[in-house]
Amino acid sequence: MFGAEDYGVDIEIPTADVDRLVDVTPSAVEPADELSFARNVFVPLTTACRYTCTYCTYYDPPGAASLLSPDEISDICERGAAAGCTEALFTFGDDPDDRYTEVHDQLSEWGHDSIHSYLREACEIALECGLLPHSNPGDQTRWQMELVADVNASMGVMLETTAEVQAHGGPRAKDPGQRLATIATAGELGMPFTTGILVGIGETMRDRAESLLAIRELHERYGHVQEIIVQPVVQNERWREDSPDLETIRRVTAMARVALPPEISIQSPPNLAPVEDLLDCGVDDFGGVSPVTDDHINPEYAWPALRELEDIAETAGVPLSERLPVHERYVSEAWLSPRIEAAIEADGPAGRRYRALLDRAD
Numbered sequence: 521m522f523g524a525e526d527y528g529v530d531i532e533i534p535t536a537d538v539d540r541l542v543d544v545t546p547s548a549v550e551p552a553d554e555l556s557f558a559r560n561v562f563v564p565l566t567t568a569c570r571y572t573c574t575y576c577t578y579y580d581p582p583g584a585a586s587l588l589s590p591d592e593i594s595d596i597c598e599r600g601a602a603a604g605c606t607e608a609l610f611t612f613g614d615d616p617d618d619r620y621t622e623v624h625d626q627l628s629e630w631g632h633d634s635i636h637s638y639l640r641e642a643c644e645i646a647l648e649c650g651l652l653p654h655s656n657p658g659d660q661t662r663w664q665m666e667l668v669a670d671v672n673a674s675m676g677v678m679l680e681t682t683a684e685v686q687a688h689g690g691p692r693a694k695d696p697g698q699r700l701a702t703i704a705t706a707g708e709l710g711m712p713f714t715t716g717i718l719v720g721i722g723e724t725m726r727d728r729a730e731s732l733l734a735i736r737e738l739h740e741r742y743g744h745v746q747e748i749i750v751q752p753v754v755q756n757e758r759w760r761e762d763s764p765d766l767e768t769i770r771r772v773t774a775m776a777r778v779a780l781p782p783e784i785s786i787q788s789p790p791n792l793a794p795v796e797d798l799l800d801c802g803v804d805d806f807g808g809v810s811p812v813t814d815d816h817i818n819p820e821y822a823w824p825a826l827r828e829l830e831d832i833a834e835t836a837g838v839p840l841s842e843r844l845p846v847h848e849r850y851v852s853e854a855w856l857s858p859r860i861e862a863a864i865e866a867d868g869p870a871g872r873r874y875r876a877l878l879d880r881a882d
């Protein structure tokens with residue numbers, strides 16, 4: 521289904537499961553008894569992208585696209601470490617060197633033959649600063665992911681939706697089959713993974729149910745999905761349609777909580793969604809929040825101050841804790857590479873945060 525078979529991944533979602541899930545309402549869900557977030561810096565390696573999703577203001581056309589230098593990466597990571605961040609979030613355009621010769625030429629001047637080879641260097645810079653890399657470079661082949669797997673604590677890609685939507689139309693389009701294959705590859709490589717759905721880009725309620733069930737199916741095979749993001753699309757200069765209304769986002773969040781097993785966190789981004797109105801729908805995580813950098817994908821939507829998140833948690837009567845980009849169970853169950861384990865054991869911001877989490881659990 522969903523064209524995933526073209527990429528060697530077989531997924532079948534029974535119609536009866538979709539029928540059951542679309543009927544779910546928030547009343548079927550218990551509110552979470554804990555909330556978490558990660559403190560991060562956003563490192564937008566490049567704004568060049570092979571795709572042109574119509575909701576996205578992040579990508580720049582050839583000629584205007586940026587590529588951060590190693591010094592710029594280092595500056596951002598050092599500022600992050602100084603502010604107590606534990607995560608370097610590498611999110612950027614999909615396969616930029618595929619389409620932009622200037623990106624390719626610049627990379628080659630710096631001694632790299634691909635953006636993934638450069639991402640590896642970027643992750644190493646982050647690790648030197650005591651931060652844990654979490655990379656979301658979009659779709660990845662097995663070969664690309666293998667090149668950076670041991671220098672990432674966790675990775676991610678939004679499934680967005682299993683539906684063929686116009687927002688992904690045009691000659692260079694995101695393909696649900698390829699995204700499902702990326703999630704499956706992460707599972708095969710034993711990489712703790714973040715995925716999710718983008719809500720309001722032309723998909724139906726049934727499409728949302730199918731998307732959530734497809735993620736569940738892949739998690740059942742590999743056990744690697746740590747969290748799923750239920751992300752409402754938001755307006756910007758390229759996307760003029762409304763965000764989904766509150767009732768829709770509440771229903772979809774509850775559907776996510778019912779579809780996915782309890783070990784998977786349900787993340788709601790507090791700069792894009794009315795998180796205080798979603799806590800009774802199963803949200804238990806606010807994702808990466810930055811005291812230092814913007815959400816470069818949605819720069820018009822500022823992060824709330826940490827104090828505001830604490831107030832929201834207090835009003836709901838649940839504790840709020842700061843986690844690492846990789847969720848604790850993957851650390852304790854030894855999913856991580858020696859490089860990442862060493863970074864967590866070292867005396868940097870990530871290591872100190874992890875030990876604080878362990879002390880709390882004692």
Ligand SMILES: O=c1nc2n(C[C@H](O)[C@H](O)[C@H](O)CO)c3cc(O)ccc3cc-2c(=O)[nH]1
Nearest residue numbers: 558656675676677678714807808815817845
């Ligand atoms: O600031 C953002 N962080 C985004 N993040 C970061 C995320 O909130 C955290 O990095 C993870 O929760 C790990 O701590 C993503 C991570 C992924 O793996 C996949 C998609 C996203 C999407 C966003 C996003 O739109 N904006």
Ligand SMILES: C[C@H]1O[C@@H](n2cnc3c(N)ncnc32)[C@H](O)[C@@H]1O
Nearest residue numbers: 575576678718751752753754759817
């Ligand atoms: C990193 C993730 O950011 C999301 N993304 C891209 N553009 C928007 C928007 N206008 N609103 C909300 N999320 C968006 C996509 O889901 C992408 O995968």
Ligand code: MET
Nearest residue numbers: 578612613614656657658
């Ligand atoms: C800036 S969008 C996030 C990474 C990638 N381009 C994707 O869409 O999945």
Ligand code: SF4
Nearest residue numbers: 569571572573576613
């Ligand atoms: S959402 Fe990601 S893949 Fe789509 S255009 Fe933006 S940067 Fe490219």
